[in-house]
Amino acid sequence: MGNKQNYVVAVVGATGAVGQQMIATLEKRDFPVKEIKYLSSKRSAGTTLYYKGQEVIVQEATPDAFEGVDIALFSAGGSVSKELAHEAVKRGAVVVDNTSAFRMAEDVPLVVPEVNDKDLFNHKGIIANPNCSTIQMVVALEPIRQTIGLNKVVVSTYQAVSGAGVTAIEALKEQAQAFLNGEEATPSVLPVKSGEKHYQIAFNAIPQIDVFTENGYTYEEMKMINETKKIMHLPELKISATCVRLPVISGHSESVYIEVDKEVTVEELKTILSDAPGIVLQDDPDQQLYPMPFYSIGSNDVFVGRIRKDLDNPLGFHLWIVSDNLLKGAAWNSVQIAEKLIELSII
């Protein structure tokens, strides 16, 4: 494709929660856009959206809609990616796919630019954007791996509803209002829209994100486990996850226990993290300073705090990691991959 100044960019799933943030991020980053295309399902086609104040009519995502597209950012669900990503590549586009469709495919790089941007050189048209809860964790774990090694991770997540899309945000708000009015809600979205049972998320916590796999872990948990190993090139990493949905609009939080190879002080670990790309250290107990999801909304950063030494294992540490799941966890990481492709002259 060769280097050029400006690109034809398609946003697939433009009307969704992540699609909207992708558009806002392209605008904010002043991404070198020659032409923007908003694509969606047939149902949403025809909607009028904007790019930098200019009207853009959403078109149906069909194979031919990708003619002339240089970069296609997909976030319209795994089935859409499976159907259309290769069609886009065939027509000359590089696809950055935010779904789980290709993440574990051997010939698809799974990239978090702060961690493994070099993997972009191996792409064959499709680059996968990892799961939101994985991204923010590996941004914090990679500088640790590089400096003091990493051999065990136990993570418990506190995940926002926006990871399940606009309908989940609306469901949380409606259920919360019903509860405050003393009325009963009729849940129909979470934990899994197509699932048999639905539970209230307002004033609740649901320990299920995505469906269950045969080993008793959910797909979300297995995504965190498998994607972390792939992104960090640590196939032998000992890692387990428990993923929980919270009544939080946006901003995922993670309580992470790690075991490292080399003994360091908490202060040394703080320095390692504050020097690392993409991370903002928020860690001062005296000032009650620590990351919180509500206050992370709108930022591209990964916030890390509550860094403590384990009280028994001198190689054990505890961290609290927070990021806006729609931004670093999705839209920003996708646009950042696109920027990296340009920066590294891969596109």
Next chain:
Amino acid sequence: MGNKQNYVVAVVGATGAVGQQMIATLEKRDFPVKEIKYLSSKRSAGTTLYYKGQEVIVQEATPDAFEGVDIALFSAGGSVSKELAHEAVKRGAVVVDNTSAFRMAEDVPLVVPEVNDKDLFNHKGIIANPNCSTIQMVVALEPIRQTIGLNKVVVSTYQAVSGAGVTAIEALKEQAQAFLNGEEATPSVLPVKSGEKHYQIAFNAIPQIDVFTENGYTYEEMKMINETKKIMHLPELKISATCVRLPVISGHSESVYIEVDKEVTVEELKTILSDAPGIVLQDDPDQQLYPMPFYSIGSNDVFVGRIRKDLDNPLGFHLWIVSDNLLKGAAWNSVQIAEKLIELSII
């Protein structure tokens, strides 16, 4: 004091969130009450409450108010317990104290009846009720310790606001309504009312419960660590905790990673837990069955689910433990201690 049919029972902090549940629990259990006394701060004295339909006027908690009291259930804050528990004991009462005032005192048994009721025999007038988040965890851990040993615990909590009292419940509701109205809230209660900074809890998660200690852990985290060791008689247990406040009214949840001494299957561990006292197993991924805080409200049980083998360590397991923090975490455990004192003829 000797055995007798009926007891003069005092509830100290009767107007509080836990006090109210203590009264409801005494009623529901048909506790052998000869006379009930509701005690409180000067501010709340004079309030009219009820016991089994009969009016009871709340009196100010003074030393002399304990004259003739057999059993005093304290839940009015640590300073009230420090001031008045010994006065109650001096006047012949046995005190079950729900504050942290005496929990770690060597001569005070810290009791969860399912775990260490025998410790009640050593009481010297005061029996401490453990921290809410500790109680539900040890109920689940004790049968594991008994059957397959226990040597490491990493817990991340998901705690409800009712643990911080009625004002925290009101704050959550007010903030949630303000947010839904598009207004800004002015937080003034959480994480710690007397603290310098207050954060919104509605649609947020706050990784601070109680104030910080010098090692970077909060008091809540150190309570879980130290109390678990004391209750389970495991001073060498490797245990760490991260405690997080959620926008949940009642019901604490816990993501718990454990390492045991003896290899068992998940099915064997489920049997161990379902056979144990105080536990309801809710664990069937095919039926989307797992514990959730919203649905735990009003039950005295500890709900356990999401039981999985660690994917790397054959001696590692993951559990999800939920209970109503006002009941098993506070009021029910206190009343249960009082019932045990009678059953074991200790009072």
